[in-house]
Amino acid sequence: MSQVAKRDLRIDLLRIFSMLFIIMHHCIINDFGLQTMLKENTLTRFGNLLIIMNSIVIVGVNLFFLMSGYCKIHLKPQTVLLLIIKVYLISTLIQLTGLLSGHIPFDSDWIKNTLNPFDYYWFLGAYILLMFTSPLLNLIIDNISLSMFKSYVIGFFLIICIYGFTIDGSLHLSYGYSYLMAVALYILGNGIRKFQNEWTLLLYNRKFYILTWFTVILLNSLLIKLLYKSGNGLRAWTFYAYNNPCVAIASITLLLFAIRSNNNIKINWFLRNLPQSTIITYLIHSTCWLTIFRQSFIMWQINHYGILFTLCMLPLFAFCIYLLATFINIIYEKILGNFFRRILRN
Structure with a gap:
């Protein structure tokens, strides 16, 4: 969806992981019921595992932006x-x-969601708006110095991740589910690319970044558990906000880990096709009525094999959903995509 002069397969691989994380996140909070458990203080004996797993995969959307x-x-x-x-x-x-x-019934919600899918799927709406504003954002980054970018990073954490997460009286960040958060992350990612060989903080080895990622994942999980144990499960749930400082740091360190890795990855079918199917993957798995099939399969697995086995199989299940969406995307592009491209060229 984004283009670079030379294809970076490390980013393609990370994009695949980010989409898998998004699918797994929706499964954990909805199908396994973590969101309800935290909000209603009804955590089960596998609740701690769910908390840690969701702390790992919550970074998917942030990584994408x-x-x-x-x-x-x-x-x-x-x-x-x-x-x-x-x-x-x-x-x-x-x-x-x-x-x-x-x-689903024919009602006002059906009409609204059909006419305006970008409101129904907030992630897609935010991305479309981001596309329109990207020339201005690119221009800003192209003309800032390293010292200005350092000031931006400090401002990002103070305003977006601390004020925005704890108070958010005027920013309307909605815990990071917003276009403003997408813009903030886009600028951050753009600046990281520009200054990745100049700023010491961006030059550490992979062990440093993976250790930092592991630390903030455990810290966030611990804070959620402590809040839950104190009877404040509703507040514990908000620690899965995209602008939670721990979630933001985990997202950034994964990106830095990827770009500090070797780029000697061989191109294959998966790297060619999976990163191109983000839109369709998001459309078919997230909030529409099709989720009943996702939920039914997970419940069937839990009833027959238990929740622990089902959780262990979740990455494979997410990959199968991703693969299905990829085949749908390939068919769409070969038939309708090529058709509309020819029309627009003429």
Whole structure:
């Protein structure tokens, strides 16, 4: 979705992991019920494992916006229009199928979600807006110095991750589920690319970044558990906010770990196709009525093999969803994608 002069397979691989993390996050909080458990103080005996797993995968969305900034979005009207067409066609097909099969009613919500899928899928709406503003954001980063970027990083943590997370009286960050958070992460990722060989903080070895990531994951999990034990499960749930300092640091350190890794990765079918299917993967697995199939399969696994086995199989399950979406995306691009590209060229 973002383009660079030379393809960075490390980022492609990280993009695959970020999408797997997003799928697993939705499974953990909805299908395994972690969100309800925390809010209602009804954590089960596997609750601690769920807390740690979700602390690991919660970084998926942040990683996506950081990588978009790192690679830079090069705005092309045709690319934006093709993306909007894809979202409308796939989401409308999902909504119509749900209506005709009796899974969702015909009401004002159905009409609203069909006419405006970018509000229904906040992540996609934020990304489209980010695409439109990317030329200005790129220009800003191209013209700032290292000292200015350091000031931005400090401001990011003070305003977005501390004030925005603890108070948020005027920023309306919605715990990071917002366009403003996407912009903040995009600038951060863009700046990391520009100054990755100049700022000492960006030059440590991979062990430092993975150790930092591991530390903040454990810290966030511990804070959530302590809040839950004190009877404040509702507040504990908010520690999965995208602008929680621990979540932000975990996201950044994973990006830094990736770019400090060797780029001698061989291109293969998965690296060519999986990163291109982000939109369809998000559309079919996240908030639409199709989630009943995801939930039903997980419940079937739990009933037959137990929750521990099902949790262990979750990465494979997420990969299967991703793979299914990738095949759908390939078919879409070969038929409808090429069709609309020819129309726009003429």
